[in-house]
Amino acid sequence: MNATEKKRKKLKQQSVFQVESRGFCVQCRKPQMKCYCCLLEPFQSKPRIVILYHPLERRKKMTTGRMTHLCLSNSFLFSGVDFTHHQRLNELLEEYKNKTFILMPRADAFNLDEPAKGEEWRNKVSSSLVILLDGTWRNVKKMFRESKNLHFLPALAFKNPPISQIKVKKQPMEYCLTTLEATASVLQWSGEERFIRLKNVFESVVADQVEYKKKSFKSRHLRD
Numbered sequence: 001m002n003a004t005e006k007k008r009k010k011l012k013q014q015s016v017f018q019v020e021s022r023g024f025c026v027q028c029r030k031p032q033m034k035c036y037c038c039l040l041e042p043f044q045s046k047p048r049i050v051i052l053y054h055p056l057e058r059r060k061k062m063t064t065g066r067m068t069h070l071c072l073s074n075s076f077l078f079s080g081v082d083f084t085h086h087q088r089l090n091e092l093l094e095e096y097k098n099k100t101f102i103l104m105p106r107a108d109a110f111n112l113d114e115p116a117k118g119e120e121w122r123n124k125v126s127s128s129l130v131i132l133l134d135g136t137w138r139n140v141k142k143m144f145r146e147s148k149n150l151h152f153l154p155a156l157a158f159k160n161p162p163i164s165q166i167k168v169k170k171q172p173m174e175y176c177l178t179t180l181e182a183t184a185s186v187l188q189w190s191g192e193e194r195f196i197r198l199k200n201v202f203e204s205v206v207a208d209q210v211e212y213k214k215k216s217f218k219s220r221h222l223r224d
């Protein structure tokens with residue numbers, strides 16, 4: 001049993017884990033065996049993060065939008081396709097007028113890994129609202145197309161993004177980051193040292209998934 005498993009077991013014994021009657025955790029929506037809530041150390045991040053996720057993401061086994069939201073106590077998580085008339089999002093856009101960015105690989109995006117204007121942009125982004133779209137590339141394109149209130153937001157992107165560490169979900173390209181990895185990278189870039197807490201939860205959940213896959217592969221072969 002590794003350190004994370006020990007911590008999880010101990011916290012579960014202390015009743016940190018909350019379950020619904022059907023055996024799913026109220027918070028992370030995972031079955032009891034896969035609940036990761038005891039690993040969370042939520043904090044208020046700078047910049048503030050908004051995750052807009054496609055409704056189909058809910059069906060997937062490994063979604064990191066919710067995980068990201070649970071790691072950041074001042075973040076927002078909204079589901080939908082067309083956000084043009086989304087009341088809360090529009091209130092936030094008004095509150096953060098001229099201080100909202102969307103993370104998206106657009107031709108006119110400011111590249112976060114370009115050192116030239118680094119400091120000026122770091123200050124600008126760290127006091128802003130950063131919007132991320134969570135879904136397949138196809139769904140994300142549709143969400144952006146239909147959400148007219150997002151069209152005029154300045155974009156941020158990674159020209160040379162770090163390689164995704166996710167091993168259980170097939171990414172279209174290895175440089176396509178999950179929502180959690182992308183958020184952690186933005187936070188790290190903006191000088192938020194606690195970005196590591198997101199990575200810790202993520203790595204632990206990925207390690208669990210890999211372990212689970214190995215075990216089920218073994219048991220299937222033993223049965224055969």
Ligand SMILES: [Zn+2]
Nearest residue numbers: 025028035037
């Ligand atoms: Zn949970």
